[in-house]
Amino acid sequence: MQNRVRRRDFLAGVGVAALTSRCNDRGVPTSDAGPATGAWPEKSPALVLHAERPPNLEMPLQYLGHDLTPNELMFVRWHLAGIPLKVDLHTFRLTVAGHVQRPLSLSLDEVQKLEPVSLVAVNQCSGNSRALFSPRVPGVQWGGGALANAKWTGVRLRTLLERVGVRPGARSVTLRGLDKPPIEGPPPFVKSLDVERALDPDVLVAWAMNDRPLPMLNGFPLRLIVPGWYSTYWVKALTEMTVLDAPFDGFWMAKAYRVPRAEGADEAPDRLAAETVPISRMNVRSLVVQPEAGARVARGAPYPMQGIAFDGGSGIARVEVSVDGGVSWRDAQLDPDLGKYSFRRWRLAWTPTEPGPKTIAVRATSVAGEVQRPTPQWNRGGYMRNAYERTPVVVS
Amino acid sequence: MRLPLALPLLLAAGCGRASPPSPPDPRVHTIVLPDLAPPELPDAPGRAMLYAACSTCHTPRYVLDQPPLPAHVWAAEVDKMHDVYHAPFPEEMSAPIVAYLVAVRGAGD
Numbered sequence: 001m002q003n004r005v006r007r008r009d010f011l012a013g014v015g016v017a018a019l020t021s022r023c024n025d026r027g028v029p030t031s032d033a034g035p036a037t038g039a040w041p042e043k044s045p046a047l048v049l050h051a052e053r054p055p056n057l058e059m060p061l062q063y064l065g066h067d068l069t070p071n072e073l074m075f076v077r078w079h080l081a082g083i084p085l086k087v088d089l090h091t092f093r094l095t096v097a098g099h100v101q102r103p104l105s106l107s108l109d110e111v112q113k114l115e116p117v118s119l120v121a122v123n124q125c126s127g128n129s130r131a132l133f134s135p136r137v138p139g140v141q142w143g144g145g146a147l148a149n150a151k152w153t154g155v156r157l158r159t160l161l162e163r164v165g166v167r168p169g170a171r172s173v174t175l176r177g178l179d180k181p182p183i184e185g186p187p188p189f190v191k192s193l194d195v196e197r198a199l200d201p202d203v204l205v206a207w208a209m210n211d212r213p214l215p216m217l218n219g220f221p222l223r224l225i226v227p228g229w230y231s232t233y234w235v236k237a238l239t240e241m242t243v244l245d246a247p248f249d250g251f252w253m254a255k256a257y258r259v260p261r262a263e264g265a266d267e268a269p270d271r272l273a274a275e276t277v278p279i280s281r282m283n284v285r286s287l288v289v290q291p292e293a294g295a296r297v298a299r300g301a302p303y304p305m306q307g308i309a310f311d312g313g314s315g316i317a318r319v320e321v322s323v324d325g326g327v328s329w330r331d332a333q334l335d336p337d338l339g340k341y342s343f344r345r346w347r348l349a350w351t352p353t354e355p356g357p358k359t360i361a362v363r364a365t366s367v368a369g370e371v372q373r374p375t376p377q378w379n380r381g382g383y384m385r386n387a388y389e390r391t392p393v394v395v396s
Numbered sequence: 397m398r399l400p401l402a403l404p405l406l407l408a409a410g411c412g413r414a415s416p417p418s419p420p421d422p423r424v425h426t427i428v429l430p431d432l433a434p435p436e437l438p439d440a441p442g443r444a445m446l447y448a449a450c451s452t453c454h455t456p457r458y459v460l461d462q463p464p465l466p467a468h469v470w471a472a473e474v475d476k477m478h479d480v481y482h483a484p485f486p487e488e489m490s491a492p493i494v495a496y497l498v499a500v501r502g503a504g505d
Contacts, residue, residue, distance in 0.1 A: 041427035052432040053455040081454055089423040136463035136503070138473055182453050185482030216427045255480070 042215035044072040050140050054078035054179075055217060059145035064289045064308055067335075067343060068120070069148035071209055076217045077125055077146060077231070079189050079252075082180035084237045087221055094205070094222055098174075098242035101165030108221045112207055114155040119202060121227035121341035122310045123148045123234060126257055126279050130382030135269055137382040144287060144389075149310070149343040152225045154206030158199050164243070166195065172248045173198040175224055178237035191233050192248035193226065202227050202313075202341070205238060227341035228313030230279055230383075232257045253278055258381065265384040266377040273379075281312035283386040284372055286319055286346070286364035295393050297358075302349040305332075307362055314368035315340035321348045325359035326374070326388065332362075340367070352395040360391040435460050442496030449485035449493060450477070464503035470494050 039045060040057060047057040057076040063069065089108050097103035125146035127139050140146075161173070174192045181188060197203070204225040207213065214220040219236025226233040232252075259265040260273030264283075267273040286309035297303050309316045315337065320329040332346035352358065363372045376387040435457040437443055450456050465473075471494050477483040478490060485493075 039430040041429070049432075049457075050461050051455050051457050052430070055429065085429070086424065086426045089425070131463070136465060138462055138465060138469060141461050141463060183484075185484070186453060187481075216425060220425055251480075 040076070040217065042072065043076065043217060044070075046073065047076070048143075048145070050142070054081040054083055056140050057217075058142055059148065061144050061287070061289065062292060063145075064147065064287060064343075065306075067149065067338060067345060068210055069150055071150075071212055071215055071218070074123065074148040074150065074209070074215075074218055075125070075146045077140070078179060078217075078236075080179050080186060081182040084178040084216065084220075087178070087216070087237065089221065092221060092239070094239055094241070096160050096164045096241045096243070099167045099170045099245045100161075100243050101167060102163070104160065104164050108207065111155055111205065111222065114159055116153055117156055117201075117204060118151055118153040119204070119225075119227060119341060120149065120151050120339045121225060122282070122343060123150065123231050124282055124310075126230040126232050126383045127381065129385040132376070132385060133378060133382045134376070135378070137380055139382050146231075147287075149308075149338075150209045151211065152204055152206040153208040153211065154204040154222070154225065156201055157203040157205055157224070158201055160205065160241075161195075161199060161243070166243055167245075169245045170195045170243050171246055172244045174240075174242045174244060174248050174250070175233070175235040175238060176240040176242075177219070177235045178239050187251035189235075189252055190248075190250045191235055192244075192250070192253055193233060194247075195243070197226070228281055228311075230257075230282055232279060257383075259383050260379055264373060264377045264386075265379050267379050269378065269380075279381075279383055282310070283384055284311035284316075284364050284366040284370045285309065285386045286362045286372065287389055288360055288362050288391040291360070291391065291393050293391050293393070297350075297352055297393050297395050299352050299355055299395050302351045304347065305350050305360065306345060306347045308343040308345055309362075309364035310341075310343050311364070311366035311368070311370060313341050314366045314370075316344035316364055317367045317369075318365040319344075319346035320363050320365075321346070321350075322361040323350055323352070323358055325390065326361045329363070355395050357392060357394050360393060361388045362391075363388045438500045440496055440499040442492040442499070445489050446493050446496050449483065449489055453481065453483065459497065459501065462501055464501050465497075466503050467494065467498045470497040470502070473497075 050056040055076050055078055059073050059075045063073045092108055093105045094111055095105045128142050128146040129144050130139050131141040131143050172192045172194055174190050176190045179189055206223050206225045214223055222238045224235045224238050257279050258276035259279045260267040261275045261277050288307040290306050291297055309319050319332040321332050322329045332348040335345035365371045373387050474490050474494050
């Protein structure tokens with residue numbers, strides 16, 4: 001219902017966009033006219049609108065059918081409405097300074113001359129599936145589509161830190177993008193990693209997503225990639241890093257994006273956890289992509305069920321599927337491994353024998369031995385959901 | 397309402413400079429966001445106040461995106477906007493705004 005209202009608003013809005021003639025700042029007409037196509041620059045009209053200022057756009061779940069999410073379909077998440085609408089590569093610099101021997105300021109060309117590394121990694125918002133929390137919690141009401149998988153290419157953050165020479169006693173690295181609060185008041189979006197995490201050779205400063213430049217709305221020209229960790233650390237349009245000799249206590253680390261320390265990030269609405277920690281590694285999760293919720297499945301014919309599983313960087317060892325709501329389980333086949341940080345596609349043929357409503361459930365086990373939880377956790381931020389997801393279908 | 401195809405082009409042609417635009421510099425990346433109209437929020441007492449106080453930093457659609465929430469959760473949200481994000485609305489506006497939010501997106505308490 002709510003979804004439909006949003007879509008209608010969205011389409012109405014696109015109509016308005018088509019009527020307004022606009023030019024970019026060099027006087028070049030930019031025609032976003034016509035159907036929803038092109039309304040969000042470099043993005044697909046299939047994305048669902050949560051907010052237009054700042055842009056928050058979700059990918060419909062059916063597109064999890066792609067092993068590598070096309071750039072146009074990757075979800076969009078900004079916190080502060082002062083997002084970069086123009087990046088001038090003549091003047092853009094990535095700086096690394098602070099508790100270092102030799103501060104550094106690099107153009108994009110200079111960054112791209114450093115040794116490139118590529119890896120495939122899941123990009124998932126901390127609050128993905130927040131709309132499924134019960135009781136409901138405030139925040140962007142993502143269904144399941146603040147989730148994507150891509151091949152990222154860039155330079156190791158470690159290489160940059162080696163070049164600047166981190167001084168003894170360094171504790172954390174702050175990460176800041178080109179986005180700004182629209183007015184004075186809200187704290188600028190600055191995140192941080194502990195130095196040990198920042199030195200992990202898989203943490204990248206990426207300039208390419210699926211071998212193409214990042215769309216502006218996904219962080220052109222450079223984005224931090226912290227494989228295995230939620231995307232709150234994947235700072236977009238990364239421009240400023242500062243090494244500190246203390247932990248960083250900025251708002252977006254010390255007050256926001258915190259989860260209960262307890263196992264599973266669990267707490268109760270009437271007994272909130274006294275102790276919280278910054279969110280970090282993703283827990284193990286799996287989703288059904290086909291059939292979609294509410295689909296009709298034909299009796300007596302094999303139906304090719306499939307979906308995805310991923311975790312925080314150990315890889316997926318096993319995926320089990322139930323077609324009786326979680327009473328009995330069968331092992332799914334796993335497609336070839338694209339890397340330990342990637343989606344792993346699972347497949348299982350199902351030949352339903354009796355008509356009527358059925359519930360498909362799926363659960364994954366990571367290489368590290370972590371299994372999904374049978375019942376959802378709850379926390380005030382709506383973070384880290386990883387219960388078995390259940391997909392109702394009708395056999396007919 | 398559908399526009400004939402040529403109309404957006406005509407409109408687009410009307411913008412910019414007298415001289416033809418120079419070819420875009422590939423090293424300058426720009427995007428133009430769709431100019432979506434602000435959402436129509438449900439009519440209830442306090443709506444005008446909400447538009448006034450809650451449209452500066454982000455779209456008031458943030459409110460429409462929320463599920464029904466208990467009054468104490470809405471009160472905490474409005475306090476957060478005021479005290480933590482320094483939303484520039486006078487404290488006296490908080491109560492009527494919370495009442496509006498509870499009326500349009502409330503969930504008991």
